[in-house]
Amino acid sequence: xxxxxxxxxxxxxxxxxxxxxxRQLRLAIACAVTFLIALLGLPLLNYFYPEAMATRVFGFTLxxxxxxxxxxxxxxxxxxxxxxxxxxxxxxxxxxxxxEATQESGKVGG
Amino acid sequence: xxxxxxxxAFSALTVIATVWMGFWSAxxxxxxxxxxxxGRSVSVGWNASAISGEYLSAASFMGVAGMVMSSGYDAxxxxxxxxxxYLFLLLFIAGPLRRxxxxxxxxxAEGRFDSxxxxxxxxxxxxxxxxxxxxxxxxxxxxxxxxxxxxxxxxAGVVLVGAVIxxxxxxxxxxxxxxxxxxxxxxxxxxxxxxxxxLMAVDGNYGSHLQCNQKAPETPSMxxxxxxxxxxxxxSEIGRKDLxxxxxxxxxxxxxxxxxxxxxxxxxxxxxxxxxxxxxLLDTNNYLIFRPYSWxxxxxxxLPIRILQTVTRPFSALGSRLxxxxxxxxxxxxxxxxxxxxxxxxxxxxxLSRQSTNSVIAPFTLTAKSxxxxxxxxxxxxxxxxxVLIPDGVGKVWAVGNPEATGVRLAxxxxxxxxxxxxxxxxxxxxxxxxxxxxxxxxxPHILVRFxxxxxxxxxKRTTMWVxxxxxxxxxxxxxxxxxxxxxxxxxYAATGAKGTDKVVLELPRILNETGSAPxxxxxxxxxxxxxxxxxxxxxxxxxxxxxxxKKRIPWGSILSGITCAGAFAAFMSTFSGLLVSLxxxxxxxxxxxxxxxxxxxxxxxxxxxxxxxxxGSGAILLGFFVEKFEINKMVGWAFAIAATSYxxxxxxxxxxxxxxxxxxxxxxxxxxxxSLVTIASTMLADQAPWAKxxxxxxxxxxxxRILAEQPAIWALPLAILLMIIVSKLTRTEVPAxxxxxxxxxxxxxxxxxxxxxxxxxxxx
Numbered sequence: 001x002x003x004x005x006x007x008x009x010x011x012x013x014x015x016x017x018x019x020x021x022x023r024q025l026r027l028a029i030a031c032a033v034t035f036l037i038a039l040l041g042l043p044l045l046n047y048f049y050p051e052a053m054a055t056r057v058f059g060f061t062l063x064x065x066x067x068x069x070x071x072x073x074x075x076x077x078x079x080x081x082x083x084x085x086x087x088x089x090x091x092x093x094x095x096x097x098x099x100e101a102t103q104e105s106g107k108v109g110g
Numbered sequence: 111x112x113x114x115x116x117x118x119a120f121s122a123l124t125v126i127a128t129v130w131m132g133f134w135s136a137x138x139x140x141x142x143x144x145x146x147x148x149g150r151s152v153s154v155g156w157n158a159s160a161i162s163g164e165y166l167s168a169a170s171f172m173g174v175a176g177m178v179m180s181s182g183y184d185a186x187x188x189x190x191x192x193x194x195x196y197l198f199l200l201l202f203i204a205g206p207l208r209r210x211x212x213x214x215x216x217x218x219a220e221g222r223f224d225s226x227x228x229x230x231x232x233x234x235x236x237x238x239x240x241x242x243x244x245x246x247x248x249x250x251x252x253x254x255x256x257x258x259x260x261x262x263x264x265x266a267g268v269v270l271v272g273a274v275i276x277x278x279x280x281x282x283x284x285x286x287x288x289x290x291x292x293x294x295x296x297x298x299x300x301x302x303x304x305x306x307x308x309l310m311a312v313d314g315n316y317g318s319h320l321q322c323n324q325k326a327p328e329t330p331s332m333x334x335x336x337x338x339x340x341x342x343x344x345x346s347e348i349g350r351k352d353l354x355x356x357x358x359x360x361x362x363x364x365x366x367x368x369x370x371x372x373x374x375x376x377x378x379x380x381x382x383x384x385x386x387x388x389x390x391l392l393d394t395n396n397y398l399i400f401r402p403y404s405w406x407x408x409x410x411x412x413l414p415i416r417i418l419q420t421v422t423r424p425f426s427a428l429g430s431r432l433x434x435x436x437x438x439x440x441x442x443x444x445x446x447x448x449x450x451x452x453x454x455x456x457x458x459x460x461x462l463s464r465q466s467t468n469s470v471i472a473p474f475t476l477t478a479k480s481x482x483x484x485x486x487x488x489x490x491x492x493x494x495x496x497x498v499l500i501p502d503g504v505g506k507v508w509a510v511g512n513p514e515a516t517g518v519r520l521a522x523x524x525x526x527x528x529x530x531x532x533x534x535x536x537x538x539x540x541x542x543x544x545x546x547x548x549x550x551x552x553x554x555p556h557i558l559v560r561f562x563x564x565x566x567x568x569x570x571k572r573t574t575m576w577v578x579x580x581x582x583x584x585x586x587x588x589x590x591x592x593x594x595x596x597x598x599x600x601x602x603y604a605a606t607g608a609k610g611t612d613k614v615v616l617e618l619p620r621i622l623n624e625t626g627s628a629p630x631x632x633x634x635x636x637x638x639x640x641x642x643x644x645x646x647x648x649x650x651x652x653x654x655x656x657x658x659x660x661k662k663r664i665p666w667g668s669i670l671s672g673i674t675c676a677g678a679f680a681a682f683m684s685t686f687s688g689l690l691v692s693l694x695x696x697x698x699x700x701x702x703x704x705x706x707x708x709x710x711x712x713x714x715x716x717x718x719x720x721x722x723x724x725x726x727g728s729g730a731i732l733l734g735f736f737v738e739k740f741e742i743n744k745m746v747g748w749a750f751a752i753a754a755t756s757y758x759x760x761x762x763x764x765x766x767x768x769x770x771x772x773x774x775x776x777x778x779x780x781x782x783x784x785x786s787l788v789t790i791a792s793t794m795l796a797d798q799a800p801w802a803k804x805x806x807x808x809x810x811x812x813x814x815x816r817i818l819a820e821q822p823a824i825w826a827l828p829l830a831i832l833l834m835i836i837v838s839k840l841t842r843t844e845v846p847a848x849x850x851x852x853x854x855x856x857x858x859x860x861x862x863x864x865x866x867x868x869x870x871x872x873x874x875x
Contacts, residue, residue, distance in 0.1 A: 014850065017850055017853055017857070020858060025766060028201040032197075032201050039191075039194065039544060040541065043537055046365075046366035047366075047367075047533065047537050050366070054365060056321065058317040059316075059317025059319075059320050060316075061364060061365070063365075067183075067187070067190055069586065071190050071194070072582035072583070072585065072586065073582075075193065075578060076575070076579055079196075079200055079578055080575060082201060083571050083572060086571060087568050090567075090568060090859040091859075093858065093859055094861045097861075097862050
């Protein structure tokens with residue numbers, strides 16, 4: 001995605017808001033989809049491959065091991081990635097807004 | 111049984127510490143302003159602990175373990191989704207909501223749509239969800255007290271705990287103080303993990319306890335009626351005790367689509383048939399239950415031949431040759447013999463024939479050129495014979511029958527069976543449960559309040575991640591209690607209500623008293639080694655040493671059980687008081703202060719807060735009486751379902767779609783939330799109220815409707831979203847005028863300073 005570094009965007013313009021929301025939403029949806037594929041895929045695996053999912057892993061059945069143990073770290077990873085990227089996006093917005101503010105001083109309050 | 115002094119001491123200590131801490135910190139922050147200002151300086155770590163502390167309720171602490179024990183694999187969806195629900199909160203809601211500065215959903219509803227009316231509508235659901243959520247906490251309280259004081263009736267525990275907490279809230283202690291909640295989290299974490307490590311050190315670890323739940327042995331053991339009795343030994347090193355009759359069999363317990371998710375689908379099937387009835391059915395040339403390769407059939411779960419309820423396998427798996435032996439199905443003994451043959455000589459097919467009188471009349475073989483050809487022959491054989499049992503070589507037995515055969519149809523009619531795709535229904539149930547739990551977390555009123563104590567949106571996100579880690583680690587443990595409990599304390603299956611599996615967390619550590627060894631990790635090996643020898647002597651010693659503890663034998667079991675009881679108290683006390691504060695706030699502030707008497711003085715409001723606290727507390731206690739028979743976890747699941755279908759779509763769409771209007775949001779929230787509330791309540795009534803017999807029968811006859819009513823999220827959430835979109839489009843002129851500014855406040859980083867600008871604009875108007 002192209003990101004105009006120069007900050008030719010007005011903070012109060014529709015374009016700025018739209019870009020702001022779209023970038024965050026796109027990131028959130030990407031993370032949500034990864035999570036949902038795993039979460040909603042597991043019952044399907046259980047449904048169609050019951051034998052394979054009953055294979056023993058360290059005494060657990062495979063599906064028990066995935067759901068009861070592995071799922072937690074998986075979600076931690078997703079949330080870590082999300083937070084890193086999301087905060088990076090925010091910093092980018094701030095930086096661009098700051099450079100804009102120097103150009104048209106007084107526009108941004110507080 | 112007498113009161114165990116250790117358990118009593120630890121529990122009393124927790125209660126006193128919590129109440130004291132509540133008053134102590136309440137004194138230090140008298141005004142709401144103090145609370146929030148102090149909150150803003152709270153670090154991410156403290157905040158995450160506090161949110162986790164408030165979130166982990168009796169359902170997490172006791173309910174998950176009890177449900178894993180009673181239902182097995184399917185119950186794991188609860189802890190996983192409780193934890194993962196925070197991901198949705200993190201991805202879509204936490205940051206924007208914190209930026210907006212709304213710290214309750216009614217606040218958000220009012221601010222986002224500039225509508226005091228919408229605030230009132232939103233308050234209604236704070237009450238609905240809150241009361242639903244207090245019911246399981248009350249059950250937890252009743253169960254725990256009945257355990258600490260054996261003989262105390264369930265209702266007395268509910269009244270006692272409910273009264274203490276209500277009084278505490280009414281007097282001003284126990285406001286959601288960060289420090290207290292954070293302390294509660296670490297107490298719960300300690301209380302759930304330490305006893306588990308001790309138990310695993312002495313009695314074997316998580317994996318090996320699961321390992322001994324094999325799916326094979328249960329198959330033949332089902333036939334235990336009359337003269338037939340078959341059972342296979344469970345091979346394991348774990349000291350596993352015999353399961354009582356009421357416990358689910360290993361295969362259904364261990365595998366997905368077990369009792370939890372199939373209960374609704376199988377509930378229509380007539381209640382357990384008495385053995386005589388089964389025998390008479392067999393003797394009058396009828397067929398029993400079966401499960402053909404390509405169809406799923408409802409199975410009477412408590413029939414001796416429950417084994418026929420297994421998994422589907424494609425016809426192609428038959429190959430092109432089928433051979434086996436024909437058995438008479440004219441007596442229970444013969445059917446039993448057929449099954450034994452089936453499981454012992456694992457590769458032979460067994461045909462049950464109603465024409466034969468001997469137990470084995472003839473071997474049969476079908477050969478065919480193709481699978482299709484075999485199928486034809488097979489079906490014609492079925493038409494005359496009814497049922498074939500086919501082993502799959504790993505101890506599972508497959509039963510095959512032609513549903514079109516007259517005899518089979520007759521049998522189905524008599525057994526009240528119908529063509530029900532049970533596994534498919536079970537899958538549907540699972541999905542609906544997942545949606546309710548994941549989306550519901552994002553709409554719990556008492557949790558969202560806590561996000562306000564973050565300094566900014568970015569911190570809110572970081573806090574959410576840490577919450578997920580803290581509660582994720584916690585949720586690893588309760589299922590372990592369930593698994594160990596199944597093997598070591600199966601007596602709990604036989605009991606119901608407050609004496610049932612919901613108390614496994616409390617009681618399980620006590621088995622260490624019998625073992626009589628110190629559970630310190632270093633002692634684990636020696637403990638395992640001398641376990642068998644020491645057991646008898648130790649249990650004798652604890653019996654006589656119960657009053658006067660001997661020098662060396664420390665009753666570790668009692669101490670650890672006391673610790674888990676303390677954790678349970680922390681769990682239901684923290685959540686119940688949090689809920690009570692938000693319920694009372696909604697009633698006193700929104701209903702009284704804004705609707706009934708807007709001109710009330712602060713003094714009047716203060717008095718009203720106390721009255722409302724007592725009202726809400728009594729309401730919760732009353733509701734608590736009725737829920738002894740429900741599983742703690744299931745009730746919390748229902749609160750989540752209502753949150754998922756009312757608040758979640760509201761928060762999600764209001765945050766990300768600028769076209770939403772107040773009317774759209776209100777319609778969707780009201781319809782989604784009310785519908786799911788009503789359908790859930792209807793299933794509760796059908797299960798419990800004697801006068802709702804007609805409803806119960808209706809649900810029994812319509813399993814699909816029963817599932818959709820019991821787990822409404824799968825249809826109610828899309829319905830709510832759809833209504834929000836449609837009504838908003840119809841009323842698009844009513845989108846708030848400064849919507850762009852509102853969206854900027856929700857999404858732009860705080861440093862841009864848009865929030866202040868927004869406030870100034872609002873004040874200017």
